[in-house]
Amino acid sequence: MEKLLNQLKAHYPLTDVIEQRPDLAFITIPRDRALDLVDHLKRHHGFTHLVILTAVDWIEDGKFQLTYLLNNPATMDDVGVRVMIDREGASMESIHHLWITAATYQRELKEMFGIDFPGSPRVDTPFILEGWKDLPPYRRDFDTKAYSERTFFPRPGRTTSDPATHMREKMYPTKGGGDNV
């Protein structure tokens, strides 16, 4: 793994390298070289298995973080290639020509995060949410509780006990009015 990372550092502008375990590393790379790197890892370093393609919403930075987690079945090494893409009009090049299974991940990302992958097969077909008209639900500015209360006829009478409040009430019971903690 060490040798591989040094090789990659020499050839690619890696901005961040995290060696989480001896057999697991995460590398961050600018967007324009990302798919080049994924292709290179598949062709020349035996990372032939796409484990997952997923996204994280960094709403404060205005970015989505895509992670291409690749596995080398011969050495059992995993490499996560991370790319930061703009949140506004989020779009990324498709990798379905490398792994046809990626089309399903990309379809899900389109639906759940609103990240477009032009040219990916059936990317606009609904995956789970049929007829969804709201914000993509995995975006952090989507309020799932408010949506549920607006849409799904909540049954009245449900109470929630916040553990901190519950324990405070139990250990230091208040006697009518005023918070005497």
Added chain:
Amino acid sequence: MSNDLYNKTKYTLPDGQEVEIDPIREYFCEDRPEVVEPNRNIVERFFNWARAESLFILGFGTGCGAIEMRPLMTPRFDAYRFGIQWRPTPRQANLFIISGYLSVKTLKRVIRSYEQMQAPKFVIGLGSCTINGGMYWDSYNTINRLDHYLPVDVYVAGCMPRPEALLAGFEELKKRIKAGKGEGANIYARDFDWYKANQKQVITDWDMPDYNW
């Protein structure tokens, strides 16, 4: 109708004749369900006894609760001794168990399956999710109250309820049916517009007939 399958289409027959087929009319029925007034005589009471003692469950596991039905088929709990068995098609079933959380996508299939079942038909809501959403109460994709979409006869609370609780639910349902209270199909027919409005509020891409047997 977003699905082309349900739109009117022109076909050319082998002899050159052109026909227009409207699948909604050709393959489905447009009639609304009708209320069948139950008799209160002794024959109907005998029928209700017979219905209660032969519950045919539609084998459609909608959520995680379906796993609780599997032990019921095995020798340990053996629901068959109570006259309960599972059928592969809605046409042969009269009991629909909504087993756990119900996503909007599944709800659409559930409605279709329920409407294809023959009356009299009964619904059991299994697990807390069918009552008030359970642990998925604030999810964007699962419904909260099953009784807004289908007439529910018996709820079995718990997350998950044990098979024993489900057997107790069956006993409760049998009592209801024998008492002549298993009128879910008639309630559905009577409040058809209300149920349809609720269903269509949730299922935004409604691409099927309003009622289909």
